[in-house]
Amino acid sequence: xxxxxxxxxxxxxxxxxxxxxxxxxxxxxxxxxxxxxxxxxxxxxxxxxxxxxxxxxxxxxxxxxxxxxxxxxxxxxxxxxxxxxxxxxxxxxxxxxxxxxxxxxxxxxxxxxxxxxxxxxxxxxxxxxxxxxxxxxxxxxxxxxxxxxxxxxxxxxxxxxxxxxxxxxxxxxxxxxxxxxxxxxxxxxxxxxxxxxxxxxxxxxxxxxxxxxxxxxxxxxxxxxxxxxxxxxxxxxxxxxxxxxxxxxxxxxxxxxxxxxxxxxxxxxxxxxxxxxxxxxxxxxxxxxxxxxxxxxxxxxxxxxxxxxxxxxxxxxxxxxxxxxxxxxxxxxxxxxxxxxxxxxxxxxxxxxxxxxxxxxxxxxxxxxxxxxxxxxxxxxxxxxxxxxxxxxxxxxxxxxxxxxxxxxxxxxx
Amino acid sequence: xxxxxxxxxxxxxxxxxxxxxxxxxxxxxxxxxxxxxxxxxxxxxxxxxxxxxxxxxxxxxxxxxxxxxxxxxxxxxxxxxxxxxxxxxxxxxxxxxxxxxxxxxxxxxxxxxxxxxxxxxxxx
Numbered sequence: 001x002x003x004x005x006x007x008x009x010x011x012x013x014x015x016x017x018x019x020x021x022x023x024x025x026x027x028x029x030x031x032x033x034x035x036x037x038x039x040x041x042x043x044x045x046x047x048x049x050x051x052x053x054x055x056x057x058x059x060x061x062x063x064x065x066x067x068x069x070x071x072x073x074x075x076x077x078x079x080x081x082x083x084x085x086x087x088x089x090x091x092x093x094x095x096x097x098x099x100x101x102x103x104x105x106x107x108x109x110x111x112x113x114x115x116x117x118x119x120x121x122x123x124x125x126x127x128x129x130x131x132x133x134x135x136x137x138x139x140x141x142x143x144x145x146x147x148x149x150x151x152x153x154x155x156x157x158x159x160x161x162x163x164x165x166x167x168x169x170x171x172x173x174x175x176x177x178x179x180x181x182x183x184x185x186x187x188x189x190x191x192x193x194x195x196x197x198x199x200x201x202x203x204x205x206x207x208x209x210x211x212x213x214x215x216x217x218x219x220x221x222x223x224x225x226x227x228x229x230x231x232x233x234x235x236x237x238x239x240x241x242x243x244x245x246x247x248x249x250x251x252x253x254x255x256x257x258x259x260x261x262x263x264x265x266x267x268x269x270x271x272x273x274x275x276x277x278x279x280x281x282x283x284x285x286x287x288x289x290x291x292x293x294x295x296x297x298x299x300x301x302x303x304x305x306x307x308x309x310x311x312x313x314x315x316x317x318x319x320x321x322x323x324x325x326x327x328x329x330x331x332x333x334x335x336x337x338x339x340x341x342x343x344x345x346x347x348x349x350x351x352x353x354x355x356x357x358x359x360x361x362x363x364x365x366x367x368x369x370x371x372x373x374x375x376x377x378x379x380x381x382x383x384x385x386x387x388x389x390x391x392x393x394x395x396x397x398x399x400x401x402x403x404x405x406x407x408x409x410x411x412x413x414x
Numbered sequence: 415x416x417x418x419x420x421x422x423x424x425x426x427x428x429x430x431x432x433x434x435x436x437x438x439x440x441x442x443x444x445x446x447x448x449x450x451x452x453x454x455x456x457x458x459x460x461x462x463x464x465x466x467x468x469x470x471x472x473x474x475x476x477x478x479x480x481x482x483x484x485x486x487x488x489x490x491x492x493x494x495x496x497x498x499x500x501x502x503x504x505x506x507x508x509x510x511x512x513x514x515x516x517x518x519x520x521x522x523x524x525x526x527x528x529x530x531x532x533x534x535x536x537x538x
Contacts, residue, residue: 005435006518013426055489217430223466227483236466277467281482 007047011040014057015137016221020109021061026068027172029116029134029162035068036060042067107225108174111183114222116165118186126161127190128197128211133158136214145207146197184226188235188291191218195239200394212243233282234292240275241298244268256401260307272302290326293318312341329358333365345375363392367402374409382409416457416499417506420524421513423493425464428519442516450498450509457497465491490521497528 015036022032039060053059117131129147132138144154175183198211219236226232248262279299282292297318304310319335332355340348349372352365359365370385386406393399431439450456462468465484472479484491496513500506503525510523531537 009427009430010424013424013430057489213430217426220429220464220466221426224483227466228481233466233482274463274467277463281467281469284480 004044004048007044007052010047010052010056011043011060012137014060016110016113016135017057017106018060018064019134019137020113021105022064022068023113023170024105024109024172025065026072027170029166029170031068031071032064033134034071035064038067038071039064108180110221110225111175111180111187112171114187114190114218115183116170118190119165119168120186121164121168122161124193126157126164128194129154129158130161130165131190131194131218132211132214135218138214142207146201146205146211148205184222184229184232187222188219188232191215191222192235192239192291194218195242199242209246212239212246215239216243228285230282230285230287231289231291233278234289234295237275237278237282238291238295238298240271240278241295241302244271244275244302250397254397255404256397259301260310264305264307267302275299275302288321288325290322293322293325297322310341312338316342329355330362330364333359333362333368337368340372340375345372348372349376361392363389363394363398366392367405370402370405374405379409415501415503415506415527416497416530417503418526418528419496419498419506419510419513420492420526421494421496421517421520422490422522422524423517423519424489424521425491425493428493429464431519439517439519443513446509446512446516447496450500455499457499459494459496461494462492493520 018039019032019036022035023029026032026035042063043056043060047053113135114131117127117134119127122130125147129143132143132146133140140155140158141151143158144151147154149157192215194211195215198208198213198215201208201211216236216239219232219239223229223232223236244267245259245262246268248264248266249257251257275295276299279292279295282295297315300311300315300318316335316338319331319338322331323335333352336348336351336355339351349369352369352372355365366385366389370382370389373379373382373385383406386402386409389402390399393402447456447459468482468484470481470483470485472481496509498506498509500509506525510525514520514523
């Protein structure tokens with residue numbers, strides 16, 4: 001069993017590059033997936049006896065390519081020949097493996113594999129599902145559990161997403177420098193979607209929570225092939241910092257624990273240190289972007305040994321910068337929270353007012369409003385705001401948290 | 415002789431370990447180091463962060479170049495190191511074999527004798 005667990009990790013690690021290369025050969029997602037699957041089965045049969053090959057990825061690509069070619073030949077006897085383009089590409093694939101792996105193909109293969117999951121026609125949930133299936137190789141059953149749908153429903157969802165991607169045409173031409181950079185943005189956004197799916201899951205669902213670790217793995221992979229991109233460093237740092245708090249965000253009963261009340265000694269120091277190192281690297285580039293700024297904000301929380309030590313005025317400045325880079329009412333709401341810490345609840349409330357229209361349907365807006373009104377002693381209006389928040393809560397834990405706030409309001413006796 | 419034992423691994427697998435896998439491997443590795451530590455032969459040990467956290471300063475024509483990423487793009491990256499003070503190379507090899515046996519993530523251990531410059535961390 002120990003052997004198999006080890007092989008499983010090796011196959012998972014090799015998957016994006018191997019799948020990317022097989023997709024380039026076969027130009028068809030299903031064929032590439034079947035070829036990779038077949039190569040994995042052979043690895044499980046032969047590696048335990050012979051030991052892992054020196055370069056497992058090259059081994060999987062080579063074996064997968066051969067099995068895919070066999071499959072196409074078998075099918076070809078029963079159906080029409082594949083079109084000329086596919087055939088000529090196969091003969092091209094006979095070229096020396098090692099040379100191909102060392103080439104720049106490698107980077108573009110992985111980027112392409114990730115990029116096709118970000119097609120703008122695909123809704124966010126389909127992008128996430130497709131990435132988890134195609135890039136990460138997570139089983140349909142496990143993805144279905146994470147999304148709380150049946151396996152057949154998830155199977156259908158992924159099949160539909162694949163069809164849509166195929167219909168749009170897979171981008172096989174080697175991208176130029178500009179296209180490469182253009183692809184990075186959507187890919188980074190997709191990875192952050194995967195992370196947030198896991199982050200917002202709450203304490204109870206381990207299948208969803210695992211998505212955070214997977215997103216971090218994908219970001220490291222992307223950073224390894226684009227080592228000089230400050231926004232990818234920022235994204236990785238941001239996710240590491242948020243994930244470092246995973247054991248403290250909920251109490252034993254599954255209730256939300258706010259940042260200031262979390263037990264900071266339980267934050268994952270290793271992840272924090274890695275994130276701070278990445279952020280330092282990113283800042284040297286002097287190209288601030290939304291991920292870097294959000295990571296810098298999270299880093300200020302991570303650097304504060306106690307909640308009281310938090311540098312809120314610096315956080316407020318960073319939210320100002322984020323408002324300029326990435327204007328959105330939600331960012332402004334976060335800035336209002338920082339302002340309340342620096343300049344008090346009354347000033348924060350006056351800045352909250354203009355956001356009301358845009359954020360009226362947003363849980364956090366009413367939660368923040370209730371808390372600020374509570375601080376200024378306006379208990380009646382605070383209750384009203386908290387009531388709105390409960391109505392808009394997206395999970396029982398969120399609703400329970402606001403009820404707790406309401407109870408505190410009562411205790412203060414105002 | 416002072417040896418650095420340099421552990422090489424595929425970092426994609428090592429940094430994908432679950433908490434439980436990580437704890438199990440570290441437990442076994444600590445057990446291997448225990449006898450050496452008791453004999454006073456074990457120096458500082460460390461794990462390197464992923465190569466994505468690395469920066470390389472490379473000689474340029476004029477100013478040295480600062481490059482994001484590791485010194486070399488390889489399948490196997492330097493993952494961590496042990497420093498030991500043992501009598502013979504055989505002892506260093508035996509120690510490395512034991513480490514290798516309990517760490518499924520490692521691919522190679524390079525045993526490299528080293529000169530000590532600043533044992534207390536000060537050049538003075």
